[in-house]
Amino acid sequence: MAKRIQFAHTGGSEVLELVEASPGEPGPGDVRVANRAIGLNFIDIYFRTGLYPAPSLPSGLGTEGAGVVDAVGEGVTHLSPGDRVAYAQGPLGAYAELHTLPAEKLVALPESIDFETAAASMLKGLTVQYLMRQTFALKGGETILWHAAAGGVGSIACQWARALGVKLIGTVSSPEKAALAEKNGAWATIDYTKEDVVARVRELTDGAMCDVVYDSVGKDTWETSLDCLKPRSLMVSFGNASGAVEGVNIGILNQKGSLFVTRPSLNGYADTPERLQGMADELFAMLESGKLKVEVSHRYPLSEAGKAQDALQGRQTTGSTILLP
Numbered sequence: 001m002a003k004r005i006q007f008a009h010t011g012g013s014e015v016l017e018l019v020e021a022s023p024g025e026p027g028p029g030d031v032r033v034a035n036r037a038i039g040l041n042f043i044d045i046y047f048r049t050g051l052y053p054a055p056s057l058p059s060g061l062g063t064e065g066a067g068v069v070d071a072v073g074e075g076v077t078h079l080s081p082g083d084r085v086a087y088a089q090g091p092l093g094a095y096a097e098l099h100t101l102p103a104e105k106l107v108a109l110p111e112s113i114d115f116e117t118a119a120a121s122m123l124k125g126l127t128v129q130y131l132m133r134q135t136f137a138l139k140g141g142e143t144i145l146w147h148a149a150a151g152g153v154g155s156i157a158c159q160w161a162r163a164l165g166v167k168l169i170g171t172v173s174s175p176e177k178a179a180l181a182e183k184n185g186a187w188a189t190i191d192y193t194k195e196d197v198v199a200r201v202r203e204l205t206d207g208a209m210c211d212v213v214y215d216s217v218g219k220d221t222w223e224t225s226l227d228c229l230k231p232r233s234l235m236v237s238f239g240n241a242s243g244a245v246e247g248v249n250i251g252i253l254n255q256k257g258s259l260f261v262t263r264p265s266l267n268g269y270a271d272t273p274e275r276l277q278g279m280a281d282e283l284f285a286m287l288e289s290g291k292l293k294v295e296v297s298h299r300y301p302l303s304e305a306g307k308a309q310d311a312l313q314g315r316q317t318t319g320s321t322i323l324l325p
């Protein structure tokens with residue numbers, strides 16, 4: 001038996017229950033991982049609330065973790081019990097002592113990266129990798145707008161932008177969050193709860209505006225984001241922290257300057273083992289070089305997953321939060 005968090009109904013954090021479950025033996029192609037640290041992500045809240053439907057209920061929760069291989073199913077030849085591994089993709093169920101998932105979703109974790117750092121950076125770091133290096137291949141010299149720059153993904157983005165020589169303008173909701181984003185490498189910050197974001201971006205860029213806007217806040221920032229772009233440039237809408245963007249009239253892209261828009265996901269980029277490995281190699285190289293430092297800002301025991309989610313949803317966290325089994 002092993003402890004795991006599950007939910008039988010969608011709703012607030014009170015739907016999360018800690019239960020004892022038998023994880024069973026891994027099936028063909030699967031690996032059972034004994035988690036040492038588990039990542040907390042906003043997507044976990046979307047599944048809990050029902051914004052993203054879980055495949056079935058009751059369901060486990062969470063898609064990010066790091067630990068050691070506990071058992072392997074038939075046909076798994078490249079991993080053995082005791083190997084150090086990390087993962088950032090489904091199936092749901094990472095909030096657990098033991099989690100079983102397809103071997104192709106796991107990457108070997110280099111000795112130089114500890115379990116907590118891996119759990120704090122796999123999903124968020126792979127996301128920044130594809131957003132900055134694939135969705136729009138930043139070369140250096142560009143100016144970009146990044147919302148929620150002091151959050152988990154945002155803290156990694158600020159550091160990665162600095163390493164690439166990109167001017168990242170970060171939005172945040174407090175002076176403390178502004179200071180953190182700037183420490184991490186944001187070129188400038190804007191408090192989007194108080195300041196006129198479009199006017200500030202115009203001022204900071206001498207009227208040129210941004211080459212790319214990365215928007216994970218969604219509903220509250222969609223239109224402002226479009227107004228911060230140069231003509232014919234790219235809007236990357238990659239999250240819904242304030243609610244989903246709905247009812248968009250495609251004509252708005254014409255009105256705002258013949259813009260491009262994309263709505264990408266990690267699963268859409270890390271869609272083969274080879275692509276996942278290539279992205280992880282780049283993330284691990286960033287960590288090993290010291291250009292990227294992912295510190296764990298908040299730690300909660302697995303049993304307090306609901307409390308951790310309330311803090312994330314209530315904008316009380318900065319950087320990465322992990323759960324400890």
Ligand SMILES: NC(=O)c1ccc[n+]([C@@H]2O[C@H](COP(=O)([O-])OP(=O)(O)OC[C@H]3O[C@@H](n4cnc5c(N)ncnc54)[C@H](OP(=O)(O)O)[C@@H]3O)[C@@H](O)[C@H]2O)c1
Pocket residue numbers: 040041042043123124127148149150151152153154171172173174177216217220238239240241242243264265266267312313314315316317318319
């Ligand atoms: N598409 C993908 O592949 C992908 C992958 C990973 C993450 N994401 C998205 O990236 C975003 C960041 O994820 P994360 O786990 O690192 O979370 P996070 O950034 O640590 O937390 C979300 C932040 O969003 C900001 N926010 C603005 N309006 C908000 C509202 N109404 N309610 C709550 N927060 C609000 C808050 O920062 P301020 O207080 O500074 O406003 C908050 O700290 C999420 O939207 C997530 O879904 C997308």
